[in-house]
Amino acid sequence: MDQAELPDITHAHVAFDDGLTLECGVALRRLTVAYRTYGRLNADRSNAILVCHALTGDQYVAETHPVTGKPGWWEMVVGPGLPIDTERFFVICANVLGGCMGSTGPRSPRDDTDRPDAARWGTDFPPVTIRDMVRAQKRLVDHLGIARLFAVIGGSMGGMQVLEWAASYPEAVFAAIPIATAANHSAQNIAFNEVGRQAIFADPDWLGGQYWAHGRVPARGLAVARMVAHITYLSEQALTRKFGRRLRGAQQAALFDDTFEVESYLRHQGSSFVRRFDAASYLTITRATDYFDLAADHGGDLSAPFRGTRTRFCIISFSSDWLYPTEESRVIARALNRVAANVSFVEIASDKGHDAFLLDEPDFHRTLAGFLAGCAEHAGLPA
């Protein structure tokens, strides 16, 4: 397993010297938000779309990734003439709080001590919530002088941020598109995350969380975490279509080799992930998703935060997504309907599983483009 540590790159960012007090009570003295933008903000600052990334995504939405050298994670969706058209919209994406691509997180210099051996937060980084992530993004949006976002869009954990944006800052969100997401994590979601965390803790290079201070990386554990998560991102049909039971050369049962193609694929997913992600960030961010529970934050009533909202919602799910099944999107749609919100709900027929929002799904792209076009008309955006 590659033991190379995630490189320290300087990402474009804005620093807020007044810091941020987290929901857990810890006050971060400094807050850095790393972000990228695409397209141009118009004169009246009315064409901004905030894209919220998923668990292991980042701000490199529509350009080559500086660490992996691979295309941005949503190049199929964000760009000139694409569903999120950068010739029309100004697209912003920020690395989440707790992430490892330049925003304040476990890899940041800690600001609560002068101990020379504690240059980074590491696993002492305080727990963050989806709401904390959104509050950090709001600082960025304010900094850019944008009073109202035309749209907030995101899939999976990105969709949780979309819901939190619409709940916390309804006047700042004209349209909200939560994709393949849920208003809270199910016991099964929590269980899969917990397996990933335990795999990281079991790695000898975890060193009780002090790996970063010793130049080590719990690469095997993090790879196992990625592998199990990756299975949940795909449907059984997608896995079968991609790999079936095809063998990789070897004809005879072997105990240790990756004999089936699906194994080789998963191992590759695991090991390439380790080169671009940090274990402490993985723990911090999975915890944030586990704790997300929008109804619980509002007295057990998922409708409550949306009462009187003028935001236009388009809720999108995928039929074969078993990580965030359509039913969980329906729960959100029903909560919005109860307060007579302006809500569309679309289930896209797809056999690609949860990951469909990242893949070539023409129906999904058409839905996204159509909803944005309709909203742009209502908002009076120039065509």
Place this chain on the structure above:
Amino acid sequence: MDQAELPDITHAHVAFDDGLTLECGVALRRLTVAYRTYGRLNADRSNAILVCHALTGDQYVAETHPVTGKPGWWEMVVGPGLPIDTERFFVICANVLGGCMGSTGPRSPRDDTDRPDAARWGTDFPPVTIRDMVRAQKRLVDHLGIARLFAVIGGSMGGMQVLEWAASYPEAVFAAIPIATAANHSAQNIAFNEVGRQAIFADPDWLGGQYWAHGRVPARGLAVARMVAHITYLSEQALTRKFGRRLRGAQQAALFDDTFEVESYLRHQGSSFVRRFDAASYLTITRATDYFDLAADHGGDLSAPFRGTRTRFCIISFSSDWLYPTEESRVIARALNRVAANVSFVEIASDKGHDAFLLDEPDFHRTLAGFLAGCAEHAGLPA
């Protein structure tokens, strides 16, 4: 994590000095089959039921387990007056080849070398197949003087053995009941198994497979493997009903504690498993399930091994089982129908997931009892 090694207990067994040549070509010089029986074999030896255990089960079906001190895994089903009535039937269950409860497997003394430092096979134990397991069981059944089993019954990997029995020894199986199983492993099944294997390999106490020679146990890795497998045994509904999002005392987001009840439950499942199972056995047996492909063994035609069969089949699936979904049972039923076999197919409505076959499911128990009663009549067994 408990580092106590699995105790070396002497299990009731039969030893075959002529050994067994495995499908992979390796000849085991000695073959030991550890087994338990319940009830009494009748005079014409016509009332024997072979129960085949699942991946991490063993021969202690209906009595206190000698290692854990817990009840047998099928005490709800096997016993006097129960669906598999030990007042009527003679029930046999053997620890599978490759297991760790007394049958030949990675913990057995190796018989291909006189090296003093290689007392046990460990990870050098050759790969075994489901067919190898069944061939070892056949030796036991022959040894007991039973020419024809009244029934072969098993769930999950036990169901694979049932199918293999009916395919390999049709004249020796009057009735076959494969439960919650499949004729091969899907890419998703293989993928989940692979995550478990990688978690074991990532454990520092794995020691490249030599843990057993150093008195070490890759307990954390094996526990992670058990945790991920355990999630696949339960339905999302069952997990939600059992745990929902209930917190365990702590009110504040914590990075490392098991804050959600489902986490605490999974950690317990993982750590208690380690005390009764061996990592090399886990690898050996998961590999056997991955390689199982009954159609591929018969020129790609799942009907082929059943042509002309007189065995009566009852195929049982559970509606919420997503590890071996009902559709995979239907594939077996259709293959049997194509050769006009005597086959019943029952999907039990249950929200308990794959594990339903181990739990209190009255409909399932009634189905089992009813099918056995009908077969007993046809077989002319005294009531």
